[in-house]
Amino acid sequence: MIQALYFALALFLLLNLCAGLWRILRGPTTADRMLAAQLFGTTVVAMLLLLAQASGNPVLRDVALVFALLAAVTAVAFVQRAWPEEKESEHDLN
Amino acid sequence: MTLTDYATACLLILGGIFFLAGTVGLLRFPDVYTRLHALTKADNVGLGFIMAGLVLQAESWLAAGKLLLIWLLVLFASASVSYLIARRALNKGIRIWM
């Protein structure tokens, strides 16, 4: 019974993540897109932990740990390097 | 189902609700700063509830500790990253919604 809940919640989080994709597509600023990708990191960590419990495979917690550590590196690369210098208004990027 | 299982189920569902709130905030809020706030707060609390639910089922203290460590790492990383993003967005003059 609780097993079914783990899978149901993992599926629910996956659907949440798919809904968040809309923000990546829509923008409007580059920060919004990066933010949505960052959200996916947290969601994937939660899904991995649920799947670890559901499948009785504790190794997946290590995968979640690595995710938790590394998701920030991409975002830091974005802030430090990839954000263009020129001013951007809210609506000029599609 | 035992009593622990019921407690886990409640915590997990609560966590799911917070994740849903975070996603709705990401989709519906009007500017970068409010969206940033929705995500980092709601999702990290959601992850915390899911973590608490799973800690009740953990097979050992070590496993429970690892779960807690993962949550703390995510909290720390998303707090720092959201600060960095918000600061740069302000410096670049992205308008604040009023």
Add this chain to the structure above:
Amino acid sequence: MDVIVVLEWAFDAVLGLGLLWLAWRTLNSPDLFKAIVLFISFGLLMALAWVRLNAPDIALAEAAIGAGLTGALLLAALARLRTTTDNTMPAQLPAGSWFQRGLLIVLLSGSAAGLGYAVWILPSHTSGLSMAVTANLDVSGARNPVTAVLLNFRGYDTMLEMIVLLLAVLGIWSLGGLPPRPERPAVAVLDTFSRFLIPVFILAAAYLLWVGADAPGGAFQAGSVLGAAGVLLLLSGWRPGVRLMQWPLRLALTIGAITFIILGVLTLLYEQQLLAYPVAQAGRMIILLESLATVSIAVTLAILFLGESPDPEEKK
């Protein structure tokens, strides 16, 4: 049907369709930054696919490389690209005429049907080489079958891979001057963040290396996590000193490949077979190789991110 089976199928269906959709949007969205962010999300979903396919070793590698390194590499390259190209050029520029594209679609649909059919007619149950691996696991020196394959049964793969990594570094170094790198000074929060996080990265890498002999983990995963720590350091504004960039760097880059080659020659001389370790020493040799390979992989990945030759005089 059991409710769990239904849920598992629904999960797999959403995940599979999500992967295809993300790949398609990555490849055809006009904004390159958007394409890169979509590609990063694609990497996250790939890690979930590895989990569903019962491949935690690969999920670990994908988590380290897909979530951290590839995204950082692509974003940094895009920033440097913006300093040289005129932004007026459409990123969507097609190669070839509409007729050529139509022909391409027809040809690819044919291959799609062929590939799908080829996968479909494969026997649905086969043990592959897993029997052979299980039978020889006792003499391999590792209890995790994937580590045994990587470091013992097919150690030559890993040896060649270390050489490929070296060639990639040499390739970048031999390009000479690249476009300038836009950089910003690190703010205090980032500084504290990396100061706190780097030791955690190092601990996690050591842990992954340690469990690798018995459970998923190993040199690749540990090396990628450590390499990501290097990338975080570089992003926070740290630069290796000039003396560090000379022989210590070159030693760290090559130590993995060199150890593999020395052990390969020794095993060829004494055991008449490449990288066939004597059973009694296999465990220790794997630990030695893995530790040194971790150092080389980590330094290589960080240097690939830095992306230019360390010799100041070559920059001109």
Add this chain to the structure above:
Amino acid sequence: MSHAFAYALVGAGLFLLGLYALVAYAHLLRKILALNIMGSGVFLVLVALAKRTGDAEPDPVPHAMVITGIVVAVSATALALALMLKVSGKTGQAVLPGRHQD
């Protein structure tokens, strides 16, 4: 059909999508993304086919090859990105010289 076969079909689809974009678009960064997606497709097929062992552990040999492949792919990507930067530094455009001059 099992889960593994579904993933193998997704892998084949990814490979073909990547191949299409590799040929159809001129921008080098997009070609690099396309190559990465093609690689992911191949890895997915390999790992999905390794899972045909029923309830037993999957075949570890393809797993090992894919781990090697992921690390090689990231280093090849880094080299390709550097080459792209060199091309755009010389020509001002991130496309292969000789064509698309109009």
